[in-house]
Amino acid sequence: MKVMVGGTFDPLHDGHKRLLDRSFELAGPSGHVLIGLTTDVFASHKVHPIRPFAERKSDLAQYIAGKNYHIDWLIEPLNDRFGSAIESDFDAIVVSEETIPVAVEINKIRREKGKRKVDIHQISCVLAEDSRWISSTRIYRGEIDVHGHILH
Amino acid sequence: MKVMVGGTFDPLHDGHKRLLDRSFELAGPSGHVLIGLTTDVFASHKVHPIRPFAERKSDLAQYIAGKNYHIDWLIEPLNDRFGSAIESDFDAIVVSEETIPVAVEINKIRREKGKRKVDIHQISCVLAEDSRWISSTRIYRGEIDVHGHILH
Numbered sequence: 001m002k003v004m005v006g007g008t009f010d011p012l013h014d015g016h017k018r019l020l021d022r023s024f025e026l027a028g029p030s031g032h033v034l035i036g037l038t039t040d041v042f043a044s045h046k047v048h049p050i051r052p053f054a055e056r057k058s059d060l061a062q063y064i065a066g067k068n069y070h071i072d073w074l075i076e077p078l079n080d081r082f083g084s085a086i087e088s089d090f091d092a093i094v095v096s097e098e099t100i101p102v103a104v105e106i107n108k109i110r111r112e113k114g115k116r117k118v119d120i121h122q123i124s125c126v127l128a129e130d131s132r133w134i135s136s137t138r139i140y141r142g143e144i145d146v147h148g149h150i151l152h
Numbered sequence: 153m154k155v156m157v158g159g160t161f162d163p164l165h166d167g168h169k170r171l172l173d174r175s176f177e178l179a180g181p182s183g184h185v186l187i188g189l190t191t192d193v194f195a196s197h198k199v200h201p202i203r204p205f206a207e208r209k210s211d212l213a214q215y216i217a218g219k220n221y222h223i224d225w226l227i228e229p230l231n232d233r234f235g236s237a238i239e240s241d242f243d244a245i246v247v248s249e250e251t252i253p254v255a256v257e258i259n260k261i262r263r264e265k266g267k268r269k270v271d272i273h274q275i276s277c278v279l280a281e282d283s284r285w286i287s288s289t290r291i292y293r294g295e296i297d298v299h300g301h302i303l304h
Binding site for chain 1: 153174177178180244249259268269270271272273274275276277279
């Protein structure tokens with residue numbers, strides 16, 4: 001299956017890892033995973049500073065390589081919320097509970113353009129020790145680490 | 153991955169087949185698929201007559217067996233919308249665009265009970281020749297066949 005997933009992935013935390021792992025599981029051995037990585041310009045709307053694209057890409061590639069999936073994958077720069085998800089021919093998009101509205105919007109636009117809708121796979125967010133979601137913002141604020149451990 | 157899917161599956165149409173195929177793809181070789189099949193009593197709220205449980209189960213089992221998946225699967229009777237999806241330990245539920253609200257509700261109840269949420273995989277509904285969804289109701293009405301061909 002051809003799968004798309006996207007994000008800023010900074011820093012790469014356990015929620016991102018679940019998102020990526022599920023994307024590869026879903027794609028399966030003969031599948032393909034396209035990972036949209038926000039550009040520095042697009043990511044600059046975030047409330048906290050973001051590391052440069054090249055560094056984020058390198059961390060992402062290192063994580064994926066370490067999993068030894070025998071599945072094709074590619075990282076593409078994401079200049080907006082949709083990237084190539086409107087025009088491309090693919091099967092499923094993997095999102096979190098936070099980002100599912102983007103997938104719903106992608107399907108709406110695809111339908112308007114006469115393209116078929118894609119499957120939407122929503123992962124359940126990974127919880128930190130305090131039972132709240134792990135998020136980059138919380139990590140940046142120093143509340144938790146990338147695994148969701150509470151920092152004091 | 154442990155996957156759950158549910159329905160009445162009467163008659164088994166191309167939309168159901170996509171739902172089942174995706175469930176097995178998602179489960180993967182070492183996974184497990186639990187198929188909840190509505191009981192005759194529970195299915196009797198439908199607007200059209202439903203064939204008996206045993207017949208629906210037999211069609212379902214025949215379709216799955218024909219796919220030669222080397223994946224464990226089981227059909228369980230579904231007495232209500234949730235079946236064992238609240239209490240069970242599983243990873244993902246596969247739903248259609250029509251039935252996604254049930255999955256959202258399942259996650260809400262699981263969370264309230266202190267259980268972890270599961271992934272929700274929403275397939276895009278299979279379209280009939282007239283670009284509307286294939287559904288059992290439309291088939292029963294004689295508008296389309298199980299593959300979505302328009303009947304005159």
